[in-house]
Amino acid sequence: MKDLQKPVANLGKFQDAFVTASGQTRASVPLSDPETLWFNTGTLCNIECTNCYILSSPANDALVYLSEAEVQSYLSQIGERNWPIREIGFTGGEPFMNPGMIAMARAALERGFDVLILTNAMRPMMRKTVQAGLLALREAFGDKLTLRISVDHHCEALHDKERGAGSFAKTIQGMEWLRDNGVRMTVAGRTVWEESEAEARDGYAALFAAHGFAIDAHNPSQTVLFPEMDETVEVPEITSDCWGILGKSPDSVMCASSRMVVKRKGAKSPAVLACTLLPYAPEFEMGETLAEAERPVQLNHPHCAKFCVLGGASCSA
Template sequence: MKDQTARANQGKFVNPHVTADGSPRASVALTHPETLWFNTGTLCNITCANCYIESSPKNDALVYLAASEVGTYLDQIESRGWPVREIGFTGGEPFMNPEIIQMLEAALSRGFEVLVLTNAMRPMMRKRVQAGLVALNTRYRGQMTLRVSLDHHTKALHEAERGAGSFGKTLQGMAWLRDQGIRMTVAGRTVWGETEAEARAGYAVFFAENNFNIDAQDHGETVLFPEMDSQVEVPEITTACWGILNKAPEDVMCASSRMVVKRKGAEQPTVLACTLLAYDPQFELGATLEEAEREVFLNHPHCAKFCVLGGASCSV
């Protein structure tokens, strides 16, 4: 992936402080930390055609976090006075982590809103996990949301990304969440040659047919992500771009969030600037939230295409 990015953007994204033409590179300060993400591990029950973090049944580059490690960072939120409202869990597939229910309860019991990104397939449908989710939803009604990855509202295109049989299994998981009254949203992709209006209309029909209480027109309930193609050339973001694009650093995801991961072989977790750049060492900010309070230079194609130009965010 890095080799493809380098070829597509030859000469760019080299110096963290200066772009290829010598202009000052844009940076983003952590101005309003609202979301702390935990990557529970890169292992996943499926291998998608274009997974931004290369999750698979074999990729354990990011190993399972422990519930005790999550608790440590929840303590740090309080000690640092971060105004966090939401704790996010992503992977891999979070429900493969054996301590995921304990992690969710640790966050919920402190009053945080909790968002879990899942494919809603077999790991979530194990009886132990189902029982845990039902219990948490009963105790912390309205605090927990599961965002289901449904790449397209049709079986054919969803399975083009996630493999044969995946659509039906995800639909089964969504139906179970619906029947349990567990709040559910959807994340799709915008790579299928249709307009956003067409995509949202398609999701609206799908939701209605399956009696899913999800608003296809609400960008927080039906999130449509731009593709992060490392082979496509993208512009660098300079300090002048804020005025040109009529945007502000505060609008970018790294102004409001950080992500905790644990690398294979590491003694302790580390904090990253972004949920999308788990393998790039320049976005590793330190082991603590205090260290992670420093500014982030937008020195990667994903910063430009996904966040600044695409206007996307992984949070609610």
């Protein structure tokens, strides 16, 4: 497994949760409108991508499989805390590596939530038992279920450069199965490539048209393009004054509306994290319950600046 330690960068920055390196008050984000609760189903994946932010691979079990019972517990806590959650998201790793994925999705759907599953649509999703489960969920819940497919680039060569030779063709095969069986799809791509957003969206539009995928490439909620998350790049720390300078509100940042549940290898219980992007940063672990996760989040990481505040990205649909 790859080294989980942070690369050396931004020396002197992001050291104090409340004060920046220049001595200014660090920005924080209250949980103002919880809309999405994420579950990381485990870091095991059928492939190992070149730049996976969570270092998922066939060997990385740093985050172990969540169970249906554990998911049910947090779904109950949503009601107990009166959180206005509309969406339950499942991410990994590859969620369909987890044998309980269909049952966990059903548990959320039966409680009335929209469900979003992030997948590469490759072999784990294409197992007969998983296909049967997806068809049953589609029959019972229709478009309340969405699968967001990782298509790193609309060009096969660049996608395979990131995900391995032959991965593009396998993902397209999985998407064609979803298309033919009426399962709602969206796509997640990346902006690491040397092209404008307009060029990227036009490329995805051509890909979707060629395969008859009912996905709008120019709608950011249907085709999400994520900025690269590179901790070796120098980024500014976000101070409390930055909101006014940037003309942004703390409510626009992802941790104002979401939390993520993970289970670390060897842990007795799952934990709630402030951010889907920082599973290995202990300072972003908030406790074992949703009640403990209601406190504000200090923006004490390079991803907070580059991905969320300055990049304006969000993992939710």
